[in-house]
Amino acid sequence: MVLRSYLKEIRLQKGLTQESLAGVIGVTRQTIIAIEKGKFVPSVKLALELAKALGQPLEQVFWLEASQEDRS
Amino acid sequence: MTGMSLYYLSRAVISAAFGLLFVLTGSPWWVAALIGVIAFAFFLWAPHSGRYAVHPELGVTALRRDERTQGINDRSARNAFIVTMLAVAGATLYFGRYTPAVVPVSFFNYLLILGVLTYYLSDFLQRRLA
Numbered sequence: 646m647v648l649r650s651y652l653k654e655i656r657l658q659k660g661l662t663q664e665s666l667a668g669v670i671g672v673t674r675q676t677i678i679a680i681e682k683g684k685f686v687p688s689v690k691l692a693l694e695l696a697k698a699l700g701q702p703l704e705q706v707f708w709l710e711a712s713q714e715d716r717s
Numbered sequence: 718m719t720g721m722s723l724y725y726l727s728r729a730v731i732s733a734a735f736g737l738l739f740v741l742t743g744s745p746w747w748v749a750a751l752i753g754v755i756a757f758a759f760f761l762w763a764p765h766s767g768r769y770a771v772h773p774e775l776g777v778t779a780l781r782r783d784e785r786t787q788g789i790n791d792r793s794a795r796n797a798f799i800v801t802m803l804a805v806a807g808a809t810l811y812f813g814r815y816t817p818a819v820v821p822v823s824f825f826n827y828l829l830i831l832g833v834l835t836y837y838l839s840d841f842l843q844r845r846l847a
Contacts, residue, residue: 672783675767
């Protein structure tokens with residue numbers, strides 16, 4: 646299973662920059678970039694903080710998707 | 718004093734102390750001054766480097782790693798430790814086999830440099846690739 650997210654889409658909808666979102670939850674801008682690109686899987690705590698900062702339920706921001714190995 | 722002022726003030730003091738350390742160990746004053754300026758330049762750059770999450774409300778300890786950068790730091794330190802220990806093991810075998818009891822002191826400096834380089838290379842690659 647791989648973690649997917651609508652982080653970038655929701656962030657842009659809210660008119661937030663990567664830097665401002667990073668500032669709200671106290672992480673680096675590079676961490677926001679890495680999560681948006683799917684290169685870093687955040688902890689449950691950070692995922693919840695992101696969802697809260699964006700005013701969305703967690704499952705609206707992140708979800709699990711079957712990977713290639715899971716399908717085969 | 719609010720915001721980042723405490724951070725910058727504390728780093729100016731640390732940079733000056735670092736320069737003073739070089740004076741006390743016999744370095745020329747201009748070398749000590751240069752070292753102090755370079756150290757302070759690093760502290761000025763650090764909040765803008767993207768390597769740390771900035772928390773101005775924490776004052777002196779305003780720069781913190783977040784969970785991703787802490788993970789990168791931990792893996793880099795682990796890699797540096799493993800590479801250094803393997804190099805020590807290899808050196809022990811080499812010197813034990815060919816030149817017992819003649820281990821040049823400078824060799825340990827090279828081991829230290831190898832460990833530091835491994836740390837920064839690992840850190841760099843993880844930041845670029847991950």
